[in-house]
Amino acid sequence: MSDVSMLAQQLSRKRIRRYSIIGVVVVAVIAAMAIDTKVVKIGSGQDVQEQGFSPDSYGEKTFPGIQQDVEARAVDAKTLADALKANQQAAVQQYGVGSPLPVIPVKLEGVVQSGQMGIFPLKVAGLPEGNVIRLQTGPAITGTDLRDASGKIQFGDFTNQIEYQNAGSAINRAMKAKVLDKLDRDALPGKTVQVVGVFRLLTPNNWMVTPVSLEVK
Numbered sequence: 001m002s003d004v005s006m007l008a009q010q011l012s013r014k015r016i017r018r019y020s021i022i023g024v025v026v027v028a029v030i031a032a033m034a035i036d037t038k039v040v041k042i043g044s045g046q047d048v049q050e051q052g053f054s055p056d057s058y059g060e061k062t063f064p065g066i067q068q069d070v071e072a073r074a075v076d077a078k079t080l081a082d083a084l085k086a087n088q089q090a091a092v093q094q095y096g097v098g099s100p101l102p103v104i105p106v107k108l109e110g111v112v113q114s115g116q117m118g119i120f121p122l123k124v125a126g127l128p129e130g131n132v133i134r135l136q137t138g139p140a141i142t143g144t145d146l147r148d149a150s151g152k153i154q155f156g157d158f159t160n161q162i163e164y165q166n167a168g169s170a171i172n173r174a175m176k177a178k179v180l181d182k183l184d185r186d187a188l189p190g191k192t193v194q195v196v197g198v199f200r201l202l203t204p205n206n207w208m209v210t211p212v213s214l215e216v217k
Contacts, residue, residue, distance in 0.1 A: 053163050059170030062153070063178065066171065067212040069150045070105045074196045077108035077133065078126040084204040085128055096201060097151040105149065106209065107196045108133065112188045119208075120188055122195075131205045135195060137188070137214075138180050144168035145210045146175055149198045172210075179214055192217040 075083075075095050083091035096102030110122035110133065118137045127133070136142065147153055147168035158164040197211035 053159065053166070055163075055166040055170035056173065058167055059172075059174035062167075063146070063171050063174035066146055066149055067175075067178075070198055070212045071107075071196050074105040074107040077106050077110075077124050080104065080106055081127050081131050081205070084201075088204050092201065098148055102201050103145050103148045103198050104201055105196070105198050106207070107194075108209075109192065109194050112191050112193055114189045118185055122193070122209075128205070131207075133207045133209060135193070135197070135209050135211065135214075137183055137185055137211075138176050141172035141176055141180075141210065143172075143200065143208075143210060145198045145200050146171045146212070148200075175210075175212060179211055183214070183216075188216070 073095075080091065080095060083094070092102050092104070096104045108122070108124050110124035112135070113121040113123060115121060115134075118139060120135050120137065122133045122135055124131075124133055144165075153167070155161070155164050158167060194215040194217065195209060195211050196213045197209040199207040199209045201207075
């Protein structure tokens, strides 16, 4: 066999070995990718996470737990008003969540007075002189009192301030859909209502209550 033929055979064998090694590496990479790949069903909770934070999904999922927590801890309005008048610091420690402006759960029965923009003063029997209670019914629900009511939802649970704020708004929307959407606001004045809700303690004798449940008698 000539030197040229031998050299050609050697080069051919080297090419075969090189291609074989490349083929093994490619197969190994594909196998590793397959192992590391997660299959996510469209519409599942994982799918929502992959797509990014969905405020409305979060609100719908979270509000029932907030509602249950508030209903379990709500204190009668007269008891709460008397406690705040007697010793505000002690009352906040006993009933409130968060600081420096705590959120307090309350339950009450009162007569609806004339209001504006979905906010109605309530006449509640037995309260100390000068106490004012207002109930917000929408269409716009303001504030983050529901988000902050349990103390379990923290800023660190979210990627940034925007998500944190959007979570509060979404919880308000979820409450509105479940509690307030069928409410006839025009017919409320003069009616007696039973309310369980929360308010942020800005002043001890002026409460803006955001409801988690509302019954018109």
